[in-house]
Amino acid sequence: xxxxxxxxxxxxxxxxxxxxxxxxxxxxxxxxxxxxxxxxxxxxxxxxxxxxxxxxxxxxxxxxxxxxxxxxxxxxxxxxxxxxxxxxxxxxxxxxxxxxxxxxxxxxxxxxxxxxxxxxxxxxxxxxxxxxxxxxxxxxxxxxxxxxxxxxxxxxxxxxxxxxxxxxxxxxxxxxxxxxxxxxxxxxxxxxxxxxxxxxxxxxxxxxxxxxxxxxxxxxxxxxxxxxxxxxxxxxxxxxxxxxxxxxxxxxxxxxxxxxxxxxxxxxxxxxxxxxxxxxxxxxxxxxxxxxxxxxxxxxxxxxxxxxxxxxxxxxxxxxxxxxxxxxxxxxxxxxxxxxxxxxxxxxxxxxxxxxxxxxxxxxxxxxxxxxxxxxxxxxxxxxxxxxxxxxxxxxxxxxxxxxxxxxxxxxxxxxxxxxxxxxxxxxxxxxxxxxxxxxxxxxxxxxxxxxxxxxxxxxxxxxxxxxxxxxxxxxxxxxxxxxxxxxxxxxxxxxxxxxxxxxxxxxxxxxxxxxxxxxxx
Amino acid sequence: xxxxxxxxxxxxxxxxxxxxxxxxxxxxxxxxxxxxxxxxxxxxxxxxxxxxxxxxxxxxxxxxxxxxxxxxxxxxxxxxxxxxxxxxxxxxxxxxxxxxxxxxxxxxxxxxxxxxxxxxxxxxxxxxxxxxxxxxxxxxxxxxxxxxxxxxxxxxxxxxxxxxxxxxxxxxxxxxxxxxxxxxxxxxxxxxxxxxxxxxxxxxxxxxxxxxxxxxxxxxxxxxxxxxxxxxxxxxxxxxxxxxxxxxxxxxxxxxxxxxxxxxxxxxxxxxxxxxxxxxxxxxxxxxxxxxxxxxxxxxx
Numbered sequence: 055x056x057x058x059x060x061x062x063x064x065x066x067x068x069x070x071x072x073x074x075x076x077x078x079x080x081x082x083x084x085x086x087x088x089x090x091x092x093x094x095x096x097x098x099x100x101x102x103x104x105x106x107x108x109x110x111x112x113x114x115x116x117x118x119x120x121x122x123x124x125x126x127x128x129x130x131x132x133x134x135x136x137x138x139x140x141x142x143x144x145x146x147x148x149x150x151x152x153x154x155x156x157x158x159x160x161x162x163x164x165x166x167x168x169x170x171x172x173x174x175x176x177x178x179x180x181x182x183x184x185x186x187x188x189x190x191x192x193x194x195x196x197x198x199x200x201x202x203x204x205x206x207x208x209x210x211x212x213x214x215x216x217x218x219x220x221x222x223x224x225x226x227x228x229x230x231x232x233x234x235x236x237x238x239x240x241x242x243x244x245x246x247x248x249x250x251x252x253x254x255x256x257x258x259x260x261x262x263x264x265x266x267x268x269x270x271x272x273x274x275x276x277x278x279x280x281x282x283x284x285x286x287x288x289x290x291x292x293x294x295x296x297x298x299x300x301x302x303x304x305x306x307x308x309x310x311x312x313x314x315x316x317x318x319x320x321x322x323x324x325x326x327x328x329x330x331x332x333x334x335x336x337x338x339x340x341x342x343x344x345x346x347x348x349x350x351x352x353x354x355x356x357x358x359x360x361x362x363x364x365x366x367x368x369x370x371x372x373x374x375x376x377x378x379x380x381x382x383x384x385x386x387x388x389x390x391x392x393x394x395x396x397x398x399x400x401x402x403x404x405x406x407x408x409x410x411x412x413x414x415x416x417x418x419x420x421x422x423x424x425x426x427x428x429x430x431x432x433x434x435x436x437x438x439x440x441x442x443x444x445x446x447x448x449x450x451x452x453x454x455x456x457x458x459x460x461x462x463x464x465x466x467x468x469x470x471x472x473x474x475x476x477x478x479x480x481x482x483x484x485x486x487x488x489x490x491x492x493x494x495x496x497x498x499x500x501x502x503x504x505x506x507x508x509x510x511x512x513x514x515x516x517x518x519x520x521x522x523x524x525x526x527x528x529x530x531x532x533x534x535x536x537x538x539x540x541x542x543x544x545x546x547x548x549x550x551x552x553x554x555x556x557x558x559x560x561x562x563x564x565x566x567x568x569x570x571x572x573x574x575x576x
Numbered sequence: 577x578x579x580x581x582x583x584x585x586x587x588x589x590x591x592x593x594x595x596x597x598x599x600x601x602x603x604x605x606x607x608x609x610x611x612x613x614x615x616x617x618x619x620x621x622x623x624x625x626x627x628x629x630x631x632x633x634x635x636x637x638x639x640x641x642x643x644x645x646x647x648x649x650x651x652x653x654x655x656x657x658x659x660x661x662x663x664x665x666x667x668x669x670x671x672x673x674x675x676x677x678x679x680x681x682x683x684x685x686x687x688x689x690x691x692x693x694x695x696x697x698x699x700x701x702x703x704x705x706x707x708x709x710x711x712x713x714x715x716x717x718x719x720x721x722x723x724x725x726x727x728x729x730x731x732x733x734x735x736x737x738x739x740x741x742x743x744x745x746x747x748x749x750x751x752x753x754x755x756x757x758x759x760x761x762x763x764x765x766x767x768x769x770x771x772x773x774x775x776x777x778x779x780x781x782x783x784x785x786x787x788x789x790x791x792x793x794x795x796x797x798x799x800x801x802x803x804x805x806x807x808x809x810x811x812x813x814x815x816x817x818x819x820x821x822x823x824x825x826x827x828x829x830x831x832x833x834x835x836x837x838x839x840x841x842x843x844x845x846x847x848x849x850x851x852x853x854x855x856x857x858x859x860x861x862x863x864x865x866x867x868x869x870x871x872x873x874x875x876x877x
Contacts, residue, residue: 060676068664365660369721371629372654373677375646546629548658 057374061382062389069353069390078349082342082398086405102220103247103275106227106237110254117286118279120176122218125282127202128171129215135159135167147209149201151194158190174199222275241268248275252283257290335427336510337484339434340476342398343507346438348473350391351445352466354383358453358545359462367545376542384446388439395438399431433507440523441503443530447537454544455551465551476504487512496522499529536561578641580605580729580760581626586635588621595621597784598635603762603777608755610775610792611764612863614871618784619764620657623733626762627654640728650679653727657734657764659718663707667717668693670706671724678725685724692720696746712743719750730754732763736770748774768864778863780870787870792863799861799869803832803840809851817846824865829855831865 069075109115134152152159159167162184170187174195183191207219227249228236240246248267256263263283265276292302361367370379449469456462475495483492487509495505496514502522506514514522543560544552552560581603588596596618603609611619624630625637628645640648662670668689675685693702696716701709709717715738722730735747751761751774765771771778771792778795780788788795811825819838824831834840840858847853861869 056679057677060673064673068662071664361662364663365656365658366662368629368656368658369654369660369674369718370677372627372652372656373649373674375628546624 057378058382058385061374061379062386065357065383065386066389069357069387070393074353075390075394078346078394079397081345083401083405086401090405102223103272104223104225104245105247105275105279106225106240106249107279108227108233108237108249108251111252111256114252114256114283114286118282119224121172121282121286124168124172124175126210126217126219127175128168129217130202130210130213131159131167131171132164133213133215135162147205147212149197149205151197151201155190155194155198158186162187162190175202218278222278238266241266244268250279256283256287257294259287334484334511335430336487336508337480339430339510340480340504340508342395343434343437343441344473344477344504346391346395346398347441347445347503350387350394350442351449353390354387354446355449355453355462356459357383357387358450358541359456359459362454362456362545363458371545376545377538379545380450380538380541383450384443387446388442391438391442392435395435399434429513430510433510437503437507440526440530444499444503444526444533447530447533451537451540451544451557454541455547455557457548457551461551472500476501476508479505480508483508484511488514493518497525499526502526577605579603580607580640581762582636582638583622583626584636584638586622586625586632586637588618588625588630588632594784596625596632596781599781599784599786600635601779601786601789603760605760606755606758607760607776608751608774609760609762609777609779610771611762611779611781612766612768612771612867613764613781613787614766617781619781620733621784622781623654623731623762623764626731627652650725651728653722653725653730655718655722655730655732655735657737661706661709661714661717661721663705665706666703667698667706667709668702671717671721674721675724678727680725688724689720692724693717696720711738712740715739715743716746719747723750723754727759729760729762732761734765735763736765736767744770768862768867772863780867782871788866796860796863796866799866800833801859802861802865803834803843804855804857804859804862805830805832805847805853806855807847807851807853813850817843819843824868831861833861 107115130148130152134148134156162170166184166187169183170191173183173187173191207217210217211220225246227233234251237246237249241249247269248265251264251266253261253263255261265280267276289302361370374382452465452469453462456465479491479495479501483489483495483505486492492505492509492512492514495501496509496518498505502525506519506522539561540557544557579602581601583599583601585598585600586596587594587598599618599622611622613619621630625632626639626645628649636643637645639645640651642648665673668686671689671692672680672682672685675688676682680688690699690702693699698709698713698716701713706714706717719735722732730751732747732751735751736744739747748770751763754761763774775792777790778788778792779786780795788798790798806829808828811827811830814820814823814825814830814832817823817832819835819842820832821835822833832843834843844853844856847856
């Protein structure tokens with residue numbers, strides 16, 4: 055026991071000192087930060103798209119621009135509404151009227167704030183507004199409007215909201231019959247991202263409007279402008295058919311519930327991914343499990359090879375028996391791996407709690423709840439230990455027959471082949487956690503840890519947990535027994551690594567034929 | 577006093593190859609015992625069995641009065657032929673680790689590791705990684721690792737191979753030191769001069785079988801007496817001398833084996849006529865000669 059502990063202690067201390075270990079420790083926080091920060095940074099870094107519009111209808115562009123402005127004003131109202139508890143950045147930019155109306159604005163729904171913004175800019179009688187919105191309009195409307203007309207875009211940017219002008223800048227289209235030719239030239243010269251040609255009678259809808267751009271992959275501008283224009287056209291059609299605005303709203307009402315997710319531009323993805331999060335969270339853990347089991351058991355293999363290639367092995371064997379050495383190595387590297395994995399879990403727990411706020415995104419409660427879900431965390435730790443033991447036994451056996459790192463690398467493709475199965479089955483199992491594929495793979499020991507982790511969204515029945523774990527435990531015992539048998543022969547072997555067939559013969563061979571220890575004669 | 581090591585009809589096969597064939601041997605305490613034999617003779621296999629790295633198929637091994645090798649492992653020091661260090665460990669830490677594996681306490685092992693490194697002129701490398709050591713320094717550290725726990729029985733497998741003359745002297749002194757402290761040394765070599773200079777006893781193994789075993793003197797006397805000659809001139813002139821049965825010509829020196837009843841005086845006279853003789857020494861044959869003869873006889877048999 056003393057020797058096993060000493061070997062384990064050395065393995066742990068030496069591995070913790072390696073760069074690879076710290077790379078492993080840092081790998082996950084970096085990934086997590088990137089996962090949270092990169093979309094935010096990308097959003098900010100998106101270059102401004104310059105576009106022009108030729109309006110053959112003579113009215114649609116003006117109406118769309120009014121909508122765009124109303125939308126941006128709505129965002130200002132939202133900043134004001136959020137401010138009392140969040141102390142938004144750039145609070146001082148807001149008009150005193152907005153600051154004062156903050157609490158009232160917070161009472162309004164998002165939809166009501168949209169209508170209020172439109173009413174503030176469009177004038178009119180504000181017939182469709184809710185009573186509270188009407189009060190805001192009557193008390194503060196003039197001041198807000200005056201502030202809005204005067205405020206600079208630079209000041210607005212400080213509010214940090216996703217204003218349309220931060221991404222899309224409309225440039226006036228040239229006049230005259232050559233306008234299109236001129237815009238086409240600008241697009242091909244790269245001076246303009248795209249231009250629209252709105253047809254003469256969009257309400258009738260007889261002909262297509264056009265969108266001309268060199269960039270066919272980034273469709274944001276077309277989708278955004280097209281949406282504003284279609285909304286406007288839709289309202290005109292209602293009006294043309296003399297449908298009462300209230301009736302129109304009523305007709306549109308069920309649709310609006312659907313639209314509600316979409317109108318909050320940019321948030322539609324967040325909502326979608328949040329719904330999927332529950333289903334797909336285990337996949338993240340499968341990835342982590344895969345990376346940790348694989349890298350840690352490979353660490354064991356490489357350490358074994360290193361002891362052989364640096365010829366230190368025989369010195370060791372004069373002090374410890376092969377089985378003590380193997381047990382010490384497996385324990386020491388398990389401790390290394392657990393340190394790494396536990397640090398990941400801590401990072402996951404605290405990271406999901408505090409990181410989003412750090413990057414200015416709302417704290418994601420669902421995400422941090424998942425990061426402390428006992429089923430996920432518990433199975434992750436348990437399957438890490440079990441999966442590691444299984445693969446460690448096999449890789450230590452294989453490592454022991456290799457003399458150089460390149461011998462070991464030659465063996466990796468075969469192991470990778472096995473290890474790729476749980477990666478390939480990850481998505482199908484995530485979709486159908488209790489399907490036939492998931493159930494069958496659960497009972498194949500090399501895959502059990504990954505597949506059962508994958509199925510945590512199901513989750514599998516208790517009986518399945520018990521049966522698969524029993525099967526896995528039995529396989530671990532067999533793997534350790536076979537691994538130790540190969541290890542005690544392999545570590546003394548020099549020259550060309552034996553073929554797999556020969557290794558299997560060692561495993562099957564009775565004690566005595568191969569140089570394994572005999573019972574003490576006394 | 578009981579012997580440090582007893583092998584009783586020990587045998588080991590690897591598949592069809594008999595590596596060690598019924599070898600019996602007794603190593604007295606406080607002796608320096610040399611294992612000699614050609615490559616592949618079974619020296620390393622025998623040593624590995626003594627160290628319980630391999631286990632014999634039959635026969636018994638008694639090390640330091642114990643038949644259970646695990647029990648005495650901590651009292652043995654072993655320097656394998658294939659030896660190395662953990663490259664990423666600091667030198668003192670590495671030595672202390674080997675000491676602790678042999679049952680030393682952490683503090684004791686660390687202190688002794690530093691003391692040994694200082695004594696062998698490696699003090700400033702104590703806190704550097706062992707990969708920064710030169711080859712010779714690495715070899716020194718390996719020897720220190722063998723000795724850190726003051727083993728009662730030290731077993732060195734080919735300790736002189738690949739050493740420069742300075743380190744050869746160092747290893748020789750270490751071996752003599754260990755003996756001076758009343759402890760036992762076994763080492764294997766195929767450099768006969770080393771064995772001749774150091775050993776009290778010689779064990780010659782060939783093709784897994786014991787060929788010769790006894791004190792250095794007995795082993796040498798088992799060969800026929802000869803004349804050692806140092807000379808300047810063409811060694812071809814040594815051939816066909818009357819009364820000389822066989823010649824080992826080594827360029828500047830030679831061993832001449834006389835026929836029964838031949839007169840060394842007459843031989844000297846003949847030699848002086850042919851070239852300049854710097855030394856003329858009538859004595860028992862060198863270990864080298866005994867070795868060559870024993871191996872050659874075996875081959876003929």
